[in-house]
Amino acid sequence: MNIVHFLCTEIDFMGTTERKAREKEELRALILKAARKLFVEKGIGQTTIRNIADSIDYSIGTVYVYFRDKNEILHALHTQSFVDLRGQLKVLINVKDPMERLKAMGKVYISFGLDNPEMYDLMFTLKAPMEFLETIQKDEWDEGKASFDLLKTTVQQCMDNGHFKGHKLEPLCFLIWSCIHGMCSLEIGSRTKNVNIKNPENIVTDAYDEFLIIISNL
Amino acid sequence: MNIVHFLCTEIDFMGTTERKAREKEELRALILKAARKLFVEKGIGQTTIRNIADSIDYSIGTVYVYFRDKNEILHALHTQSFVDLRGQLKVLINVKDPMERLKAMGKVYISFGLDNPEMYDLMFTLKAPMEFLETIQKDEWDEGKASFDLLKTTVQQCMDNGHFKGHKLEPLCFLIWSCIHGMCSLEIGSRTKNVNIKNPENIVTDAYDEFLIIISNL
DNA sequence: TTGAAAAATGAACATTGTTCATTTTCTTTG
DNA sequence: CAAAGAAAATGAACAATGTTCATTTTTCAA
CATH class of the missing domain: 1.10.357.10 (Tetracycline Repressor, domain 2)
Incomplete structure (x- = not known):
């Protein structure tokens, strides 16, 4: 890998890294928004992780990728x-x-x-x-x-x-x-x-x- | 069943009924006491029905005989x-x-x-x-x-x-x-x-x- | 196009509340 | 006292839910 390659890679890498980070943040925010909505609608105790995942068309596991619990x-x-x-x-x-x-x-x-x-x-x-x-x-x-x-x-x-x-x-x-x-x-x-x-x-x-x-x- | 039988039966019946009622009340109180103890010790959310039943050496089902839920x-x-x-x-x-x-x-x-x-x-x-x-x-x-x-x-x-x-x-x-x-x-x-x-x-x-x-x- | 890294997935497990058919114990009666 | 019937106790089994993780899918640099 020469210096040009390195630089290009570095630039691309940083670009996608930023976008990825933004996308992660967006999904995290989406989960929170959905959770808040369900909490308000049906109560915190009655809202399950499955509910949250379903409401944004993601799987249970995904929620656990973005939140520990x-x-x-x-x-x-x-x-x-x-x-x-x-x-x-x-x-x-x-x-x-x-x-x-x-x-x-x-x-x-x-x-x-x-x-x-x-x-x-x-x-x-x-x-x-x-x-x-x-x-x-x-x-x-x-x-x-x-x-x-x-x-x-x-x-x-x-x-x-x-x-x-x-x-x-x-x-x-x-x-x-x-x-x-x-x-x-x-x-x-x-x-x-x-x-x-x-x-x-x-x-x-x-x-x-x-x-x-x-x-x-x- | 003649009148004597009826009276005796009635008397016995009342006697045991009272005792049974008292025993029921006592067990109910025992469950409550155990529940309160566990609630104070480890928190309400962390206390399970099984915990309560175990602590007084009764089965899970018994608790549900005395309390709907x-x-x-x-x-x-x-x-x-x-x-x-x-x-x-x-x-x-x-x-x-x-x-x-x-x-x-x-x-x-x-x-x-x-x-x-x-x-x-x-x-x-x-x-x-x-x-x-x-x-x-x-x-x-x-x-x-x-x-x-x-x-x-x-x-x-x-x-x-x-x-x-x-x-x-x-x-x-x-x-x-x-x-x-x-x-x-x-x-x-x-x-x-x-x-x-x-x-x-x-x-x-x-x-x-x-x-x-x-x-x-x- | 390809292979590796990242992301997403959902089957599977553990815990807990709850039910209910069965078993055990108690009480009445012949 | 024995037997039947009633009352009480039992715990296996089910459903719901939080959580994990091996597997699949997607992304992206090379």
Whole structure:
């Protein structure tokens, strides 16, 4: 093999390598998209690898070429969802007043949760995708922490404006997050269980109004 | 069969029937106890019917004589756990001041959740035991509602004492419950995922302190 | 065109929930 | 006490699902 051959080979090789890598990434994304669709449609627990493979006309084995196991699929969608949530929250940097921004963040968060209950469960209540985590990345939670940091920054700015006197930043943020998450969690739970405490439609809305009154006066 | 025979038979029949019923109840309770033990030890998802049967030296089939399916076991433990929670909360009627009682209820609730994370998940985050509910009782959530009523009564008494002015009872109660539940849920979630936001040990305690400050001033 | 590397495949296995025909144990009765 | 009938217990067998891996198909540089 002379130098010309080497160069040509190298160029071709790089070209196809790139394309192959792109195609792999595309199929991976296709699998994730199909999985997400089925998860939303029929629930995570009721969706099988065979379902996912069938829905994109690939074989079971192919799914396992691109994902080590079902948990890795859940894991990837978990990360995606956090990126999505953070994306929706980041838009609110346009709201200058931090207290108004905080209120808006809560509303966006709740809408996100109640509009995508299956994904919300995947993010917060499902245990599976995180067990045996020692294997790979620990950084999928970095996205969650980034969202939490968005909250912290906003609350800090509220404090700078004289709000939340006598409160500590980190615990207060955890409390606020717990409030909002708790509402989503209980509402999603009672929806899937068809057991609503009362006012099925508006209980979260009404409770969030109470929340707004309370933090406005802090 | 004459009248004496009938009476004797009837008496014997009732005697053994009672004993049989008691034995059935005992075995049912034994299965539940074994299931709960295994659930706590190795997690609900990792516990199989075979595990449960083995642990009490009965066969798989026997478990299915006493429980229609795994969901019915989860369902029974779900109800038991709510009875347990309500029992712990009911003790607090001794606390006369409703605001103090409310604070104590939160503490008891959090301890209950963090001390029995697996059972807490079963009560609030697990979907399985409640799906296809149309089959049997809808009343297992009555226990949950009873606990919620305990909260409502206490908050109402706080209102009678001049607290929570400008707030509506039901939404406020839902908000309070969401706060406490949210803390438990997030804490349990981050524990099982070995991913803690910060101050792993005390974040809930610190956040609950913030909660106390806030509601004390309402 | 060809041969090797990459990708895709699906048969096969392991686990688990579940069923049910059979076996075992218990109870009543003659 | 013996036998029949009822109740309880059993575990082999089935179905569904996650997973593996030897084989087949496709791709692509030479």
